[in-house]
Amino acid sequence: MSTLAKLGSALLFSLCAAGAYGQPAQPTLTVMAGPIANRITAAELLSRPDLASIQIPPGVDYDVQLTVQAVPLLDLLVALSLEGYDRLEATATDGFVAQIPLALIEAGKNGGSVAWVAVEDPAHPWPKMREKDASAGPFYLVWQYPERSRVANEQWPYMLEKLTAVQSPELRWPQLKVNETLPADAPAKLGETVFATQCLPCHRLNGGGGSGIGPDLGRPMATRLGARSEIGKNLATAANAGVFPEDTAGRRARSLDRLPEADRKPARPMKIR
Numbered sequence: 001m002s003t004l005a006k007l008g009s010a011l012l013f014s015l016c017a018a019g020a021y022g023q024p025a026q027p028t029l030t031v032m033a034g035p036i037a038n039r040i041t042a043a044e045l046l047s048r049p050d051l052a053s054i055q056i057p058p059g060v061d062y063d064v065q066l067t068v069q070a071v072p073l074l075d076l077l078v079a080l081s082l083e084g085y086d087r088l089e090a091t092a093t094d095g096f097v098a099q100i101p102l103a104l105i106e107a108g109k110n111g112g113s114v115a116w117v118a119v120e121d122p123a124h125p126w127p128k129m130r131e132k133d134a135s136a137g138p139f140y141l142v143w144q145y146p147e148r149s150r151v152a153n154e155q156w157p158y159m160l161e162k163l164t165a166v167q168s169p170e171l172r173w174p175q176l177k178v179n180e181t182l183p184a185d186a187p188a189k190l191g192e193t194v195f196a197t198q199c200l201p202c203h204r205l206n207g208g209g210g211s212g213i214g215p216d217l218g219r220p221m222a223t224r225l226g227a228r229s230e231i232g233k234n235l236a237t238a239a240n241a242g243v244f245p246e247d248t249a250g251r252r253a254r255s256l257d258r259l260p261e262a263d264r265k266p267a268r269p270m271k272i273r
């Protein structure tokens with residue numbers, strides 16, 4: 001047999017092994033820091049000794065209480081060296097990219113909210129999320145006692161596929177930084193934090209950020225509603241400055257379903273994600 005034919009039959013064999021005889025591809029969660037990337041299948045997670053059954057009260061993505069099998073997030077991070085990183089970037093298959101402070105996750109050891117990676121068992125799929133046509137699986141980052149550390153709804157990424165230790169968004173994308181000479185309690189500083197937690201998972205600002213779900217708020221697009229680009233520009237500035245002007249409250253409402261209860265204003269909620 002020529003080398004090419006050998007290669008061909010080897011390829012054909014592996015295709016058959018994967019397709020006809022094998023199982024469909026297993027959902028896999030990648031957990032990485034620097035050069036280390038652990039790829040863990042749902043089956044592997046579901047057979048871990050630290051797997052626990054936890055209850056998620058209705059609220060964030062479901063209207064019903066959900067009982068899930070979950071692994072403590074901190075247990076998945078112990079194998080990694082987190083030196084030099086201060087965020088865990090959670091990437092979802094729909095393009096949502098949350099930047100979760102490692103300090104928030106670590107606070108779970110000391111009386112703070114406790115983060116878990118819930119794993120959907122393909123044999124017992126979860127119900128569909130509120131107003132969505134899919135469940136939160138295959139992996140869903142959930143929190144026990146979310147009120148303890150005021151975990152935002154944007155910090156519950158569903159359809160999770162990857163967790164990556166990264167530096168803070170302001171270091172990775174300097175264009176997100178507000179004036180550094182401002183005092184720590186300046187409204188703009190708060191805005192910087194709010195933006196990174198609640199808007200960056202879906203929006204970039206002047207190219208900074210990792211998501212493409214919503215438009216870049218520093219470069220408002222020309223849309224069917226001409227005025228929207230102006231609103232976008234104003235709100236991007238407002239978000240960056242830590243103030244949400246009254247007249248843009250309607251725009252802000254589009255992500256209200258993922259805002260913490262305390263931050264919600266009575267406005268028409270618009271569901272995007």
Ligand code: HEC
Binds near residue numbers: 213
């Ligand atoms: C879950 C994803 C998601 C989150 C979180 C989110 N947005 Fe959006 N946003 C979108 C999407 C998608 C659009 C585009 C909607 C459309 O085209 O109809 C949008 C549109 C906008 C627009 C209009 C932009 C334009 O040029 O038309 C503004 C302004 C905006 N968002 C601000 C914010 C702010 C401020 C936050 C944080 C407080 C935020 N968004 C959080 C998904 C999100």
